[in-house]
Amino acid sequence: xxxxxxxxxxxxxxxxxxxxxxxxxxxxxxxxxxxxxxxxxxxxxxxxxxxxxxxxxxxxxxxxxxxxxxxxxxxxxxxxxxxxxxxxxxxxxxxxxxxxxxxxxxxxxxxxxxxxxxxxxxxxxxxxxxxxxxxxxxxxxxxxxxxxxxxxxxxxxxxxxxxxxxxxxxxxxxxxxxxxxxxxxxxxxxxxxxxxxxxxxxxxxxxxxxxxxxxxxxxxxxxxxxxxxxx
Numbered sequence: 001x002x003x004x005x006x007x008x009x010x011x012x013x014x015x016x017x018x019x020x021x022x023x024x025x026x027x028x029x030x031x032x033x034x035x036x037x038x039x040x041x042x043x044x045x046x047x048x049x050x051x052x053x054x055x056x057x058x059x060x061x062x063x064x065x066x067x068x069x070x071x072x073x074x075x076x077x078x079x080x081x082x083x084x085x086x087x088x089x090x091x092x093x094x095x096x097x098x099x100x101x102x103x104x105x106x107x108x109x110x111x112x113x114x115x116x117x118x119x120x121x122x123x124x125x126x127x128x129x130x131x132x133x134x135x136x137x138x139x140x141x142x143x144x145x146x147x148x149x150x151x152x153x154x155x156x157x158x159x160x161x162x163x164x165x166x167x168x169x170x171x172x173x174x175x176x177x178x179x180x181x182x183x184x185x186x187x188x189x190x191x192x193x194x195x196x197x198x199x200x201x202x203x204x205x206x207x208x209x210x211x212x213x214x215x216x217x218x219x220x221x222x223x224x225x226x227x228x229x230x231x
Contacts, residue, residue, distance in 0.1 A: 028059075029056075029057050029058055029059045029093065030044075030045065030056070030058050030059070031044075031045050031058070031059050031060070031061065032044055032045075032050060032058050032059070032060045032061070033045075033060070033061050033062075033063075034060060034061070034062040034063070034071055034073070034103065035062065035063040035064075035065065035071075036062075036063075036064055036065065036066065036069045036070070036071040036082075036105055036112065037063075037064075037065030037066050037069065038065075039112065040069075040071065040103065040104065040105060040112040040113065040114060041114060042060075042073075042103055042114060042116065049114075050114075050116045051116050051117070052116060052117045052118070053096060053116060053117075053118045053119075054118070054119060055096055055097050055098055055118055055119040056095065056096065057093060057094070057095045057096075058093070058094055058095075058096065059091065059092075059093050060073070060080075060091065060092045060093070060094060061089060061090075061091050062082060062089065062090050062091075062092065063088075063089050064082040064086055064087055064088060064089075064090070065087060066087065067084070067085050067086070067087050068084060068107060069084070069105045069107060069108065069112065070082050070083065070084055070086075070105050070106045070107065071103060071105070072103060072104055072105070072106050073092075073094070073101065073102075073103045074101065074102060074103075075096070075099055075100060075101030075102065075118070076096075076097050076098075076099035076100075076101075077095060077096075077097055078094045078095075078096065078101065080092045080094060081106065084106070084107060096118040096119075097118065097119070098118060098119035098120055098121050098122070099117075099118055099119070099121045100115065100116075100117055100118075100121055101115065101116055101117075101118060102114065102115045103115075130152075130156055130159075131162070132152065132158055132160060132161040132162060132227075133161075133162045133164065134162065134164030134165055134166055136152055136153075136161075136166070137152065137153040137166075137167050137168075137169065138150060138151070138152060138153070138158060138161075138166055138167070138168045138169070138203075139151050139152070139153055139168070139169045139171065140168055140169070140170045140171065140179050140181065140213055141171040141173065141179075142170075142171070142172050142173060142174060142177045142178060142179035142190075142215050142223075143172065143173035143174025143176075143177040143215075144173040144174040144177075145174075146177075146215075146218055146221065146222070146223050147223065148177070148179065148213060148214060148215055148223050148224065148225060149225070150211075150213050150225060150227060153169075158227045159227055159228070160227055160228040160229075160230055161205060161211060161227050161228070161229055161230070162229075162230060162231070163205050163206065163207070163208070163229060163230070163231055164204075164205060165202060165203065165204045165205070166202070166203045166204075166205065167200065167201075167202060167203075168181070168200070168201045168202075168203050169198065169199075169200055170190060170198065170199045170200070170201055171198050172190040172195055172196055172197060172198075172199075173196065174196065175193075175194045175195075175196055176193065176194075176217060176218075177193070177215045177217060177218065177223070178190045178191065178192075178193050178195065178215055178216055178217065179213070179215070180213065180214050180215065180216055181201070181203060181211070181212070181213050182211075182212045182213075182214075183203070183205050183207075183209065183210070183211040183212070183229060184205075184206070184207040184208075184209040184229070185204070185205075185206050185207060186203055186204060186205065188201055188203070189216065193216070193217060205229050207229070208229050208230060208231060209229050210226050210227070210228060210229065211226060211227045211228075211229050212224065212225075212226045213225050213226070213227075
């Protein structure tokens with residue numbers, strides 16, 4: 001064998017060994033399995049529901065069994081979903097980082113949903129409780145649908161208020177509804193029932209108790225709410 005031929009053989013063997021070594025160290029991504037139909041779930045390769053994972057890259061196989069559901073997986077760096085009218089199996093490769101992840105059906109997000117944690121998410125500080133004081137402008141809206149709400153001018157629902165005198169913007173939006181505010185020592189409503197418009201009321205809350213708001217015509221069918229009055 002000539003020197004050139006021997007060198008070519010040596011290079012070929014080295015290349016083959018390198019390929020073999022590379023194959024030996026290559027590992028597959030962990031596999032997860034999702035499904036949506038009668039329920040929605042994400043399981044690991046052993047069939048356990050996923051509640052906590054290590055950060056990393058995963059291969060996910062999702063079986064969408066219904067043309068009126070979706071499987072939507074989202075969280076830090078991930079946003080994958082099936083379409084509503086799709087049925088069948090899809091495969092995703094995703095990389096999870098430290099954080100909280102959820103999966104749900106876009107059509108039924110409250111009844112079909114699940115969640116899991118990856119790694120060690122940073123701790124979150126809950127927002128401070130909303131404190132309603134007389135400096136807070138309130139908005140009472142009645143109608144046009146069968147709904148009445150009491151919120152701050154920033155759109156936050158009012159659950160508790162401090163004693164004092166408030167400015168309330170009252171929006172009566174339905175000819176079959178009215179807006180009625182009742183508290184210890186206070187009672188005011190829009191009239192007549194067919195009235196539609198906006199008014200500004202001064203509401204003095206002098207005592208502890210309950211502030212109630214409702215539509216007189218539909219109070220018994222659920223068009224009502226309340227907030228606690230505190231010192």
